[in-house]
Amino acid sequence: MAVVTLQNLTVAYGRFVALRDFSVQVPEGCVGLLGPNGAGKTTMLKTMLGFIKPAGGGGDVLGNVIGRDGNAIRQVVGYMPEQDCHIPGMNAVQFVAYAGELAGMARNHALQRAHEVIEYTGLGEARYRAVETYSTGMKQRIKLAQALVHGPKLLLLDEPTNGLDPRGRHEMLDLVKDISHNKGVNVLVCSHLLPDIERTCDSVVVIAQGQMRLQGEVQQLRGLASRAIDVELRESSGAFLQAMGKRGFSLVSAKGNWYRMESGEPTGDLAAPVFAAANEAGVQVRGLKPGMRSLEEAFMEAIDAR
Structure with a gap:
């Protein structure tokens, strides 16, 4: 069963076409969206979330129509952006709970879940520190926590190991594997790093110059x-x-x-x-x-x- 279906999707920034007649079906499980920098990976994620309006084509995310059901999509999808997204002056609990409220959670429930996902991502001892004082690795973890707080059915991770040292990268990839394989959450990992995809993903979609070039199971693609x-x-x-x-x-x-x-x-x-x-x-x-x-x-x- 496909969790995401895109059909003939075209997205342009002025005269620059970021995605051209792009079609793909993203299966359940942990899927890698692999491509060089500038291939159109982030544009694809933002279009799925309703942040960018496509110039042509369309699709759906978990049965919700892209471009029409933006709020419904964001209630069932967690998004970890590549860039930092913290709010100055907020500690981790406040920030993650606020993200939960934005996704439609009641305040008390969002606060309870914030503590749970902060603990899960390894930031329990730093939960009351201002997020802007966090190290790069901690900021990556808090971005993951805010993406998980509302219990999404699909998690979109944009370069989750960006800026991490070897140990931090290892721990982040372990979290991604656990979320996908043990928590029952579908995950789409957007990366240009082949080792990250090989370690975490069951299948892969290769994108280049705004077009889908290859799709298949990781074992199959690197197989005989x-x-x-x-x-x-x-x-x-x-x-x-x-x-x-x-x-x-x-x-x-x-x-x-x-x-x-x-x-x-x-x-x-x-x-x-x-x-x-x-x-x-x-x-x-x-x-x-x-x-x-x-x-x-x-x-x-x-x-x-x-």
Whole structure:
């Protein structure tokens, strides 16, 4: 089931088109919105929330129509923006509770929930400190807390690890995984950092130049490369490479006695040509496994596709 559906969405800032005829269905679970800086990721999130009016197309978020049901969308969606959003003079409890009230919560309920999510995000001991005195890592956590306070069904996280040190990044990603996998909240993580997406997300949408380039499950995208096979030989052999070349294979990379070979044409059986070439070259095959493609390779292929 799709939690977000966008159809032929076009968003422009003057003459600059940030999203062009953009269509996607975002499934349940933790989904990564991956793309280089300026690809249109933040524009997509803000349009979904009703902050930006599209020039064409449309869609829905959890059944609520984009551009028409803005208030209803914001009551069921939590948004963690990339930029700081604290209000000067407010402590963490006041700020998060106020965010809850803006989402339609009663004041007492918002205050109770504020304490709960502040504790959950690890800021319990600093809850009465003014937010402007927080470190960068603490400000990221308080942005997450205000996005969670009203119990959203969908969480939009825009660069959640922005500015964090390695430990802070690790802890933030652990929170994102827990929210998605243990709290039952759908999460859309907007990032240009491949490791963050690989660690937290079940599937990914790749966007570049305002257009959707690729979508699929993370395991699938970094899974088997249908034309590649990794071969370990007992010893290095130029004769083996020549024999593989006769069979339409080229050398992609070599490390020690491991060789990644890629077929020029899709083929169902990659092992048979390897053993035939090894027999011709008089070498022993010690290891054989399908060539694996990294998410980075899939990402770069998608970005460079057009």
